[in-house]
Amino acid sequence: MSLITMSQKELNRLEAIQKIRDSRLSVVDAARLLNISRSQVHRLLQAYDRNGAAGFASGKRGRPSNRRHSDELRNAVLDLVRERYHDFGPTLAREKLIELHQIAVGKETLRQWMTEAGIWKSRRERKQRIFQPRGRRDCFGELIQIDGSHHWWFENRGPKCALLVYIDDATGKLLHLRFALSENTFDYLLATKAYLERWGKPLAFYSDKHGVFRTTHASEMDRTSGLTQFGRALYELNIDIICANTPQAKGRVERANRTLQDRLVKELRLRGINTLEEANAFAPEFIADFNVRFGKEPRNPKDMHRPLAVHENLDGAMCRKEVRTVSQALTLRYAKVIFILDPTDYAKTLPRQKVIVCDYPDGRLEIMHEGTLLPYRTFDTLRSVHRAPVVENKRLDDILSIVADMQEGREQKRRQRGPSRAGQKDHMFGIPDGSVSNGYQKRGRKPGRRTDFTNDPEVNAKRQKALARIAACD
Template sequence: MSKKERRRAVVMQQLYNKKLNQREAALELCLSIRQIKNLFKNYKKYGDEGLISKKRGSPSNHQLPKVLKEKAIGLILENYIDFGPTLAREKLKEKHGLNISISSVRNLMILANIWHPKKKKERRVYQLRERRSSIGELIQIDGSPHDWFEGRAEKCTLLAYTDDATSRLMELKLVPSETTWNYMNLTKSYIKKYGRPLAFYSDKHSIFRVNTETIGKDSLTQFGRALTQLEIKLICANTPQAKGRVERLFRSLQDRLPKELRLHHISSIDEANKFLPIFIEDYNKRFSRLAKNPINAHRSFDGFDLDLIFTLQETRYLSKNLILQYKNTLYQIKTDRPTYALRKAIVNVLEKESGEVIIEYKKKSLDYKIYHEQPYQGEVISSKLLNHKVDQIKKKQYKPSRNHPWKAYYPRKQHLSL
């Protein structure tokens, strides 16, 4: 007997001994008087056994029909054998019209030896950080190298931008690897679509942060410099747990996205990037949430030239001949103004992803002519002159010491006029 049935047996015994009436027994067991009458009738006829449910041991009236169970298991074995219960349930409903609960799908998969329940490990507890209140206040960005095509193509990296306030997927893009150009291009696309967020939250990858101690603290990477020009704050997390939302996002994406690409017969980066907007829309419907504050924190990018900001930028000094060197190439400035105005001037060199170079002085573009440096060709000499040539090279590299007679100072002799 169960605990509830034993409790009923005690009350029925008191009712039989007339220590309680039917109304008091009903209040004691939280049942109606009609139910008390039926229980008491069975108790007088069969004793304690009359209080045991007759349905015990028989199949539940709420279980799935056998035909539906067999159909669901067959579809899972045929199409979704490596899916988890949640994702398998979604596909059964979307593609096959089978509306079965997640727990029922899980139980069916366990019975069919498809799904093996994992023992929950005791996890270290970290202090929770409250979400930001508005969309666009804090955007978490990261990249995840993974076999996204399950061997049908080479391994690549998925770049993801997710909003901290809503867990909404803002941008996704598959790229060969994490590079400055890939982050610049995706950030430019993000800003054109949504506007400028208040801050980006990333790890300490060298794309986002200068990790060399010998360089000054104020040094910026090319990506960091671009965000500074756009008045977007870049915050770097100390630990992976600090940016847990984007880490958990990638755990879900590594489970869901490869299976979606397989179901849609996608096996290349270009095809996958065309499919990702559809995936993002479906993902946000399932997992995003409303922000506490409905105000959008994104700002307009009017007045910012994104094509110039998202370039590789370095400074150079112009020589007396208005020449500068950048990546083994000489650039001579062409100008109609007097050349002395630009001598020793500091100019900005901007390189686009296409390789096009723009030279700016006081935010104005300068015309230039390119001179490619010729690589030094080795001089051919005979073996008889080899030692003489090495001696000449040695003499060119020799520098006299400070106390060498050549560097001594001799005051001029004063000639007295007679």
């Protein structure tokens, strides 16, 4: 037998036995070295004398296992997998074989069978997707990549928040930064409004598939019906938005996020900045320094930013717009609130008409019909059952913090509303020591008949007087 086919354990034993035969090692020392008994050493010596080095190899080597499945079962299983479970993984295919066909095969055994038959490929054998580099755009303002980076920007000095990043594809320069609690429509509208006021309108924004930028309920009949509020605002200003299919496609802003998570975090630490307001005030200074260090000159010096047209209203576009129908009573509902239009001559002509509710990021709310502003007043807040919210993955941190605050508020109300339970002995009345219930004392209520069983002296005195009056009447 070749020494290459022997295991390391067998090679060690062969070396020790050869040393014994050459009188360089005793049997006792060999037993101690190999951690076996002296009898086992003598058996190895006999095997070496009979067969040489081949006497140390296991006799089972090269033979099929006694627990090996038959070829008939293997072929039957592979036929079933090819016919019914060709696109199943080994784990799921094994479950179905046991559940539907009563065939029990080990998961790893089935994996080896499927791999040898070419039905399944391991992760190492699967081809990794290739992302070839894309050249920069030629002109400044031709394509602006935007993204939100969730990170502990203030480390342990402040809350985890999102940084909205606007970076030019041609030059790699940061054009705007805004710190916000999360990636939401209002903060993107505010950031984009500030960007447009500073630089003008680019040809297009390049983003990911976040719910702020892309909706899954697009309509083929009307282009605007399938747009998000952010997409609708850009459409009104004649700016296009392109959604990347993979993070690698917008690698410029992704790499910038990684750089910012290193450099910007340390700059905020050195300056002792702990709040969103302070960070947003520091952002322009950081942007200027960043662009000097990492900015590139575009291949074409032309600036593709366009000024706002005369008919374009930036403030009117950068808001949330919802369509509502006016009732016969000149009312409409928005955000769980009933609004009543003032009964002007113009408003009286609007029942069953569509109006637009403009909800601005700064908290203002306007109701308009064909460009005419309608005065209104708030009537009441609608009540609704609390339902589980549908949340984007990137907003989960913000929603969980809101949920925690809501739960803490509810717990405080319940503690204030309910009787004290500390040291309670009488579970029927919430009375820890037999005195009058704390719940009754808080509400100013008089104790009922059941408080006659208390040990309070004042209550017992009243009880004795009442019993005396009853006895006198009898």
